Amino acid sequence: MSDSTFNDGGAADKPQGPPPEPSGVDLARVALRAAKEAARARGAAAQQKKQVRRGGSLRSGARADGRDPMGLGPAINRLITERGWETPAAVGGVMGRWPQIVGEELARHCVPQKYDEDERVLVVQCDSTAWATQVRMLAVQLVKRLNEDLGHGTVRRIDIRNPGGGPRRYGPLRAPGSTGRDDTFG
Numbered sequence: 415m416s417d418s419t420f421n422d423g424g425a426a427d428k429p430q431g432p433p434p435e436p437s438g439v440d441l442a443r444v445a446l447r448a449a450k451e452a453a454r455a456r457g458a459a460a461q462q463k464k465q466v467r468r469g470g471s472l473r474s475g476a477r478a479d480g481r482d483p484m485g486l487g488p489a490i491n492r493l494i495t496e497r498g499w500e501t502p503a504a505v506g507g508v509m510g511r512w513p514q515i516v517g518e519e520l521a522r523h524c525v526p527q528k529y530d531e532d533e534r535v536l537v538v539q540c541d542s543t544a545w546a547t548q549v550r551m552l553a554v555q556l557v558k559r560l561n562e563d564l565g566h567g568t569v570r571r572i573d574i575r576n577p578g579g580g581p582r583r584y585g586p587l588r589a590p591g592s593t594g595r596d597d598t599f600g
Contacts (some may be wrong), residue, residue, distance in 0.1 A: 505529040505536070505565045515559060524549050527575065533571040536560070541577055549574045 430516070452556075461594045484492070494503050513521035523545040527537045540546035560569045 470506065499509070501568060502529070502531060502562070503530075504568065508560060508564060515563065516556060520545075520552075524574075529569075535573055536571075537575060538571050538574045539575045539577075543576055546574045546576050 416572055429441065494500060508515060509526045516524075523542065524538050524540040527539045529536050538549060540549055550574070552572070556572055557569050
């Protein structure tokens, strides 16, 4: 036998690299396999729908599975987790427990209005400027207490609103310098 018959072209001496990316026929096979799996999944769902229509309803067996009815509390907790509403729900709980968190005396004179999730700012409305000043002095301790209850970094800052409400809005039906609907313009 001659040497040319058994010549493997030096393949054993060459280093093996990463396998090449699928292309052409291989890529078509991969796409066909994915399409078949998707069609199989759609067929199974259609089969279940037909079974329900014929009276063979989907029933769970003796053991619990995902089709069993769920209590209201676990259903709401699951919805909150799936939608990513943990922080707003926790802050809503704080607004309901405000007197227990800040104390009865402070809770009588200031009320949480809203929470800005992007800025992590809690807006508190006070009934007098004296209480607004008091809350400003206690803001650091309140932020610390809220973060202990809600989780670190949930509230970065507390914005305290004075009793007059927000800024005056001037529009086409307002006279410049008026103080509101009871103003007599003179």
